[in-house]
Amino acid sequence: MRKMEKQLHKISKEQEYNEYVKKKVPKPNxxxxxxxxxxxxxxxxxxxxxxxxxxxDFGISKTDSNTITVIIMVFLGAFLTGLGIxxxxxKRAGAGSIVPITGFANSIVSPAMEFKREGYVFGVGSKxxxxxxxxxxxxxxxxxxxxxxxxFLSK
Amino acid sequence: MEYIKAFxxxxxxxxxxxxxxxxxxxxxxxxxxxxVTSGAILTALGIYEPIVKFGGTGATIPLPGFGYSLAKGAxxxxxxxxxxxxxxxxxxxxxxxxxxxxxxxxxMAVIFNPKSKK
Numbered sequence: 378m379r380k381m382e383k384q385l386h387k388i389s390k391e392q393e394y395n396e397y398v399k400k401k402v403p404k405p406n407x408x409x410x411x412x413x414x415x416x417x418x419x420x421x422x423x424x425x426x427x428x429x430x431x432x433x434d435f436g437i438s439k440t441d442s443n444t445i446t447v448i449i450m451v452f453l454g455a456f457l458t459g460l461g462i463x464x465x466x467x468k469r470a471g472a473g474s475i476v477p478i479t480g481f482a483n484s485i486v487s488p489a490m491e492f493k494r495e496g497y498v499f500g501v502g503s504k505x506x507x508x509x510x511x512x513x514x515x516x517x518x519x520x521x522x523x524x525x526x527x528x529f530l531s532k
Numbered sequence: 533m534e535y536i537k538a539f540x541x542x543x544x545x546x547x548x549x550x551x552x553x554x555x556x557x558x559x560x561x562x563x564x565x566x567x568v569t570s571g572a573i574l575t576a577l578g579i580y581e582p583i584v585k586f587g588g589t590g591a592t593i594p595l596p597g598f599g600y601s602l603a604k605g606a607x608x609x610x611x612x613x614x615x616x617x618x619x620x621x622x623x624x625x626x627x628x629x630x631x632x633x634x635x636x637x638x639x640m641a642v643i644f645n646p647k648s649k650k
Contacts, residue, residue: 405554411547418546418594419539425589426538443592443601444628450593451629455636459644472549475560476567476594477542482633484564489641501641508561509633512595515565516602517623519572524606524618527576531610 410471417466417473425450425477447478454479458486484508534588541587545594564595571599576607601625 425446432442454477457463463483467474474480485505492504506513549563558566574580580600584591591597602622609621623630 407551407554410550410554414546414550415543419543419590422538422542422587422590422593423535425593426535429589430534446589447593447629448632451632452636455633455640459640461644461647464647472553472560472563473543473546475563476546476549478593478595478598478629481564481595481598482637484560485633485637486640486644487646489637490644490646493641493645497642501638505634505637505641508564509637511561512564512568512598513630516568516572516599516626519569519599520602520606520622521618523572523576523603524610524621525615527607528610528615528618 413470414473414476417470418477419473421450421473421477421479450478451482454482455486458483459490481509481512484512537586538588538590541583541590542594543590545591545596549594567595568599568602571596572603573599575600575603598626598629601629 428449429442429446432445433439437445454463457466457479463474463479464487467480467483474483485508488507489501489505492500494500495504545567549567552558552563552566553560571580574583574596580591580596581604584597584600592600602625605623605625606618606621609617609624611617613620
């Protein structure tokens with residue numbers, strides 16, 4: 378009889394604890410996060426559009442202007458990460474700063490800077506790709522797969 | 533008008549990423565990989581091209597746009613060079629961005645030091 382009481386007591390304690398944990402774990406504020414992501418992500422794309430239009434106004438072809446725009450955006454992302462500004466934006470913007478190509482540059486510079494003391498080969502050289510590596514593997518992988526599929530299906 | 537379109541399309545793509553991160557246990561790395569791959573697949577299916585036509589940099593600057601140039605480059609090269617194009621096309625069309633990311637990424641990491649976290 379007493380054993381059962383003890384067990385019951387234990388179970389109710391566990392439940393209490395689980396409820397307590399549930400309450401304490403912060404719930405993401407979906408609306409606020411989405412609004413931040415929308416504005417910062419949109420802003421970055423608008424800046425890129427301005428750069429693209431400027432180069433096209435100079436009479437540079439569309440493909441080349443696109444490439445130049447990407448290069449400049451990558452530079453800005455890397456530079457602002459070096460200055461420590463990009464991560465400050467990222468704290469609020471979340472995906473708004475991660476998803477644009479500037480976030481790709483950020484994902485290269487941050488770990489490379491962090492692990493500099495491990496040397497220029499194993500520190501900077503390899504840690505650069507801790508996040509960019511998977512992106513390139515799956516990106517190039519799917520590109521080749523799509524090319525092969527297109528080749529054999531269009532025969 | 534071009535700017536508003538870029539703002540809205542770019543914003544929406546980032547919101548999709550944010551909702552993925554908030555509602556699932558996906559890390560930023562997973563979101564980036566998913567976005568590049570789905571950008572490439574959507575391009576192959578002919579769905580992403582109209583989005584690029586409409587949104588301009590709003591569609592090309594977020595990472596699905598990276599997948600878009602990869603897939604588009606591969607398909608265009610296969611049309612011109614045949615089988616070899618499948619291997620060269622995607623990487624050629626994104627070479628500028630990738631080389632810039634590596635060079636600028638390396639330089640910035642060497643020049644700057646991480647800011648102390650407060």
